[in-house]
Every structure is written in C-alpha cells, then in structure tokens.
Amino acid sequence: MAFKSGFVAVIGKANVGKSTLVNALIGKKVSIVSPKPQTTRDQILGILNGKDYQAIFIDTPGIHKSKNNLDKQMQETITQATQDVDLLLYVLDGSKDFADEDINRLKFYCKQNYPVFAVVNKVDLGSFETVYPRIARLNEIEGLSEVYVVSAKTGKNLDELKQAIISKLNDTIEYFPRDVFGAQTLEFNLAELIREKMLWLLNEEIPHGVGVDIEKIEEKSTSFYISALIYCEKESHKNIIIGAHGAQLKKIGMECRKAMEKMLNKKVYLELFVRVKENWRNKI
Numbered sequence: 001m002a003f004k005s006g007f008v009a010v011i012g013k014a015n016v017g018k019s020t021l022v023n024a025l026i027g028k029k030v031s032i033v034s035p036k037p038q039t040t041r042d043q044i045l046g047i048l049n050g051k052d053y054q055a056i057f058i059d060t061p062g063i064h065k066s067k068n069n070l071d072k073q074m075q076e077t078i079t080q081a082t083q084d085v086d087l088l089l090y091v092l093d094g095s096k097d098f099a100d101e102d103i104n105r106l107k108f109y110c111k112q113n114y115p116v117f118a119v120v121n122k123v124d125l126g127s128f129e130t131v132y133p134r135i136a137r138l139n140e141i142e143g144l145s146e147v148y149v150v151s152a153k154t155g156k157n158l159d160e161l162k163q164a165i166i167s168k169l170n171d172t173i174e175y176f177p178r179d180v181f182g183a184q185t186l187e188f189n190l191a192e193l194i195r196e197k198m199l200w201l202l203n204e205e206i207p208h209g210v211g212v213d214i215e216k217i218e219e220k221s222t223s224f225y226i227s228a229l230i231y232c233e234k235e236s237h238k239n240i241i242i243g244a245h246g247a248q249l250k251k252i253g254m255e256c257r258k259a260m261e262k263m264l265n266k267k268v269y270l271e272l273f274v275r276v277k278e279n280w281r282n283k284i
Contacts, residue, residue, distance in 0.1 A: 006086030006169035095125035110143030
C-alpha cells in the first residue's frame with residue numbers, strides 16, 4: 001500500500017476532551033490535560049505514525065470569548081489550524097446537550113473544502129438513551145461526513161475513528177521522522193508539564209493567569225538540571241503559588257520533577273522561581 005499523510009485539525013469548545021482524544025489516538029502524551037477549561041494555549045502537533053501513514057494532529061485551544069490578548073491569540077490559532085487541512089474533527093461533549101453555537105459552527109465548517117467529522121466524546125459519562133437524540137441532531141447537518149461516538153478515556157470506538165481518519169489523508173510526504181510523535185521543543189514540553197501540574201494543584205482562577213519560562217536546561221550523563229520561572233499577575237497569586245513556608249511550591253516542584261524524570265529517563269534537579277508580571281496576558 002502506498003504511503004499517505006496529512007494534517008488533521010481538532011477543534012471544539014473548551015473542556016470537551018480534545019487533548020485527551022489526541023493523546024489517546026496517538027498513544028502518547030503530546031498535549032497537557034486538566035479538568036479546567038482552556039488548558040491548551042498553543043497549536044499542538046501530535047503525530048500518529050503507522051507502517052504506511054502519518055497523520056499530523058493540530059490540537060487547538062478551546063473556542064471561547066476573548067477577554068485579553070492571550071485569548072485573542074488562542075482564537076487565532078484555531079483559524080490558522082483550519083487552513084489547508086485534510087480533515088477537521090469537531091469534538092463535542094456527549095454528556096451534555098449540544099449548544100446551538102456548536103451546530104452553527106459545524107454547519108460553517110461543513111461548507112469548507114475539507115471533510116468534517118463530528119466526534120461525540122465522553123459517552124462513558126452518559127447513556128445511549130441520552131446521547132441518541134443529540135446524535136440525531138448532528139445527522140441533520142448537510143455536508144457532515146461522519147459522526148463518531150467515542151470515549152477518549154476508555155478507548156471506545158477509537159480504532160474505528162482512527163481508521164476513518166487515515167482514509168482521509170491525501171498527501172504522500174513524510175513530514176516528520178517516523179520515531180517522532182510530537183513537534184515541540186523540549187523547553188516547550190517542560191514548560192507545559194509545569195503548567196499542567198499547576199492546573200491540577202491550584203484553585204480555579206490562578207492557573208490561567210500563570211505562564212512558565214524554562215530558563216536553563218543542563219544535561220549530564222545521568223541527570224538534568226532544569227531552572228524554570230513561573231510568572232503570575234498578582235502578588236496575592238504569588239503567595240498562593242508559594243504557599244505557607246513554601247509548601248505549595250514544593251509540592252508543585254515534586255510533582256513536576258517526577259513527571260520530568262519519567263519523560264527524560266534521567267534524574268532531574270529542578271528549581272522553580274515565582275515572579276509577578278502584571279497584566280502579562282495582554283502584553284504578548
């Protein structure tokens with residue numbers, strides 16, 4: 001069989017499980033996941049390699065209303081991600097009723113020059129009786145190529161979805177080496193890992209006002225030394241991140257270090273610093 005490749009955009013509202021779906025399809029963790037919406041900020045390339053195919057996933061930030069420059073930048077990545085793709089996956093939360101705006105967006109994308117799959121995720125959280133009427137609504141959309149009902153968490157129907165995605169690839173170029181499953185730099189991946197742990201460990205609002213810069217990576221034969229700067233918008237946020245007697249920052253660092261050692265297969269020495277950078281989301 002001839003080699004085939006192509007780009008697949010993955011879009012949908014915040015917290016519908018886009019990153020979890022991409023990770024599950026690839027079988028590797030290429031995008032951070034948390035229970036909080038708007039976790040993904042950048043276009044994430046995840047690469048699914050097979051014997052005779054290469055599918056390159058563009059995982060985008062969740063669709064939401066823009067409140068600052070960071071939000072606007074996130075929404076621009078969605079527009080960019082839907083240009084010149086072989087396939088678009090529009091992910092919906094199957095445990096909830098579909099909003100009219102989702103239906104309208106699907107109708108819009110179905111008028112573009114690429115096939116569109118509606119992927120109804122999180123069906124493990126509901127019953128067939130509740131999901132079926134929602135699927136019927138999708139089947140009425142003119143131009144929609146396919147509807148897939150899946151659970152990225154349990155793996156339900158992912159093999160069928162994967163085969164359908166591969167069937168839509170139209171190119172023959174091997175864009176990345178076959179042993180690569182993500183197209184980000186080490187610095188980017190480490191910064192995202194730190195942000196993921198903070199999303200899990202801190203309360204609702206603070207993580208979205210937090211950025212991470214990797215300031216130093218020093219690799220030795222058996223270890224890595226990594227220094228990272230966490231920046232937040234308010235002094236009160238800095239105090240929460242650090243915690244009483246540094247306890248919260250120590251917990252964040254411990255979780256990050258364990259995850260980094262798993263990623264890098266070496267001992268990791270990690271230093272985290274916290275700095276206030278007021279209004280940084282409007283300065284990027």
